[in-house]
Amino acid sequence: MYSRYFCLFCMWLFLPTQRRCTLGQKTDGDLHSSDTTSLPGFENLTMGYNKYLRPFFGGDPVQIAMSLDIASISSISESDMDYTATIYLRQRWTDPRLVFHGNKSFTLDARLVEFLWVPDTYIVESKRSFLHDVTVGNRLIRLFSNGTVLYALRITTTVACNMDLSKYPMDTQMCKLQLESWGYDGNDIVFTWLRGNDSVRGLENLRLSQYTVERYYTLVTRSQQETGNYPRLILHFELRRNVLYFILETYVPSTLLVILSWVSFWISLDSVPARTCIGVTTVLSMTTLMIGSRTSLSKTNCFIKAIDVYLGICFSFVFGALVEYAVAHYSSSQKCATQEPQQGSTKEYCKETEDVNIIDILNSSDSNYKRSISFTSIEISSDNVNYSDLTRKTHDKIKFALRNKMHRIINYFTIQNPSNVDHYSKLFFPLFFMLVNVFYWAYYLYF
Known part of the structure; x- marks a missing residue:
């Protein structure tokens, strides 16, 4: 019995010493043992x-x-x-x-x-x-x-x-x-x-x-x-x-819509439904394309991006083609309204009759002006000269000169032949669109 207590006392006595060896510096026997679980250092x-x-x-x-x-x-x-x-x-x-x-x-x-x-x-x-x-x-x-x-x-x-x-x-x-x-x-x-x-x-x-x-x-x-x-x-x-994805997704469709709007230039002015349908359809299609291009960037609307500039250019050309037909059709109707109606006159006759020449109006006004000048000279040559009438006639001369100048300005901006609007648009729209594209791509690719 005493031997058992003695063994327990020895184990209790040596246990702290073993713990100090494992937590502190190892003994030589520990360093060379192969079953150690601690890593060096x-x-x-x-x-x-x-x-x-x-x-x-x-x-x-x-x-x-x-x-x-x-x-x-x-x-x-x-x-x-x-x-x-x-x-x-x-x-x-x-x-x-x-x-x-x-x-x-x-x-x-x-x-x-x-x-x-x-x-x-x-x-x-x-x-x-x-x-x-x-x-x-x-x-x-x-x-x-x-x-x-x-x-x-x-x-x-x-x-x-x-x-x-x-x-x-x-x-x-x-x-x-x-x-x-x-x-x-x-x-x-x-x-x-x-x-x-x-x-x-x-x-x-x-x-x-x-x-x-x-x-x-x-x-x-x-x-x-x-x-x-x-x-x-x-x-x-x-x-x-x-950029290839955006070229196929946005740039090519918008360019084709612009080219489609030019088809109306080859349709006669009498085909009102056809030309109006092409113009309105291309404008609505461009609007849808512009809205769709901004969907993915809805939170960056403060930026004016290159794609927005190009879509704006295309929309301007498409809208311009629609306005061009409105101008040409209005000028044609105005010319028909200024012609004298005749018995059995038709729409074709309205187109074939000659335009009212503003030069004839100016010539008639010029003859009236010469007649008034002759009357004035007769009055001045008489014995009793009325200076108040002379002053009034001088104002009439100034008014006539201004009216003559206004007629010339109006004649300069008057479309003499509405059919020429389509003729010039066939050349002007494609050339100007190509020129704008050259400047656009050169600026955004190289500057």
């Missing part, structure tokens, strides 16, 4: 390691080297002016408290991140972000023997991108992905790209629905805030929109 996490203090606390700043893999850019929204991307963010730094002997590296369970110090990196101008957690949190911690820590994350983020849509859909957008320290300023942390521009991968292999990645480059800068001067890494990437 892992005991430093439980002895004297403070995760709330950065490496080199109170001394030199920590060098954080970063690299990115762009897995995908799922959507680019012009209405919200942002893009959504899935990235693999990798951060490397050296912590002298985690140095261990050997030349191996060890990958730890991601849940051990809670026991380590990690940088407080955040994505500038991020609207929404989340860390993937299927099947577990997509994080990686790897320790190297020299104290280097690799911390990798898989993040999906929606980042703001200020876009200039004045040349839409022939625009090129420059978006940014910015990484910055939230709490540590430049005295505590220094951000660098691991391999310069080669630190970013995946952009050259992306296939986007509406865009093509033209080029990208990296920058290292600092952000001056009220609370300090913080390090920042910037990735610039240029996106060029693929």
Whole structure:
């Protein structure tokens, strides 16, 4: 019985000593044992390691080297002016408290991140972000023997991108992905790209629905805030929109509608229903096309885009073709109304009769003017000259001269032959439309 109590006392006596060996420095037997479950250097996490203090606390700043893999850019929204991307963010730094002997590296369970110090990196101008957690949190911690820590994350983020849509859909957008320290300023942390521009991968292999990645480059800068001067890494990437879709969807239909409106120039003025139907149909079709083109960009109505300019040009030509017929038809009806009706006169006779010549009216007025001049000379040659009548006749001369000038101006703008309106429109509308297209495409593609 006494021997049993003695054994229990010995076990109680030596138990704290064994615990101190496992939590502190290991014995030589432990180092050479093959069944140990602890990692080399892992005991430093439980002895004297403070995760709330950065490496080199109170001394030199920590060098954080970063690299990115762009897995995908799922959507680019012009209405919200942002893009959504899935990235693999990798951060490397050296912590002298985690140095261990050997030349191996060890990958730890991601849940051990809670026991380590990690940088407080955040994505500038991020609207929404989340860390993937299927099947577990997509994080990686790897320790190297020299104290280097690799911390990798898989993040999906929606980042703001200020876009200039004045040349839409022939625009090129420059978006940014910015990484910055939230709490540590430049005295505590220094951000660098691991391999310069080669630190970013995946952009050259992306296939986007509406865009093509033209080029990208990296920058290292600092952000001056009220609370300090913080390090920042910037990735610039240029996106060029693929215009072929919009050419087939908008530009070709609107151009064909303009050409369709010119068909009315080859229809006679007597075919009122045919010409009116073509004009009204093309105007309504252009209106529908303009409304449809703005549906996807309903929140950016403040921008006057290139596609809006082109649709406005096409609408002006279509509406001008309709107005051209109204002018020609009105001029034709006015000419028929000024002719003297005859017995058995028909519409054809109205078209074939000669126009009222305004020169005849001016000649009759000129003869009246000469007759009044002769009367005035007779009165002046008489003995009794009436100066008041002379003054009144001078005013009549001025009124006659002004009336003559007005007749000439009206005659200049009067359409003598309404059928010539269609003849000139057949040539003027296509040539002017081609000229406007040359200036339009040259400006938005090269300027």
